[in-house]
Amino acid sequence: MAGLLSNFRNTMIVSFVLALVIVGGYAAHSGGGADQIFWTAVARWLHTFFGILWIGLLYYFNFVQIRKMPEIPAELKPAVSKYIAPEALFWFRYAALATWVMGVILAYLRGYLFDAFSLGALSGFANPQITLIGLGMWLATIMFFNVWAFIWPAQKIALGIVEGDADAKAAAGRKAMIFSRTNTLLSVPMLVTMTMSQTIFG
Structure with a gap:
């Protein structure tokens, strides 16, 4: 074992x-059997798994790595920036992608994808569940976009994966931190919509 x-x-x-x-x-x-309800359950399982991986790594970066990096002696920082951070960022960005894709599939299988993305406007705002889950979907979409459009490109410069001088690396590191911190801010209200909707509305 x-x-x-x-x-x-x-x-x-x-x-x-x-x-x-x-x-x-x-x-x-x-x-x-393997009907739509079954595949909806499978999609929810995968959406949850990838979401835990994504948000878990987001919280690792913000609760631990970003806060503790200034305290690490300069000679030890390459261990994080050259080995730990690139690996964590690989799982982080692809978990974000998989979470978003499985969330879209789940919303489609449940029949509210387009109405939720309109925040309920397509149904005249008649169903508060759709509006609230739509809010969560938009928060998650913004977070997903931030990962791929801002955090990862900036981290490539900050970590030396893409060439940049010391000033460019410092600016990229700050940019990555700001957008990562933005995602942390958005994550808690997003999780409220994703968890409470299932309990309140079923």
Whole structure:
């Protein structure tokens, strides 16, 4: 068991195999089999998984890395900037992409994608659930856009992946921090809409 758990890739393979067995159990025991309700449940699972990965890394950057970097001795900072940060940013940006895509698929399967993106305007604002979940979808979309349009391009310069002088790296690092902090600000109200809608409205 220790051999399995010491290898990250094998740990995740086994985890997903177990998860897929359980998904198969739900398919076998759901009333309609692999119908739209089943695929909606699968989309919600994947949306949640990728969302935890995305927001977890966002919180790691803001709760830990950005705050503690000034305290790290200069000779130790390359360990973070050359090894930890690029790897974390890889999972961060692709988790953001996967979360957004699965969220769109989930909203489509539930039948409210376009109405929610209009904040309920397409249905005359008759359903507060649509307006509120639409608000959350827009907050998440802004956050997703920030990751790919601002944070990642700036981080490439700040980390030296793209060439830049010392001033450019400092400006890029600040830009990445501001947009990352913006996403942190937006994340808490976004999570309110995503979690409370399911409880209040079903």
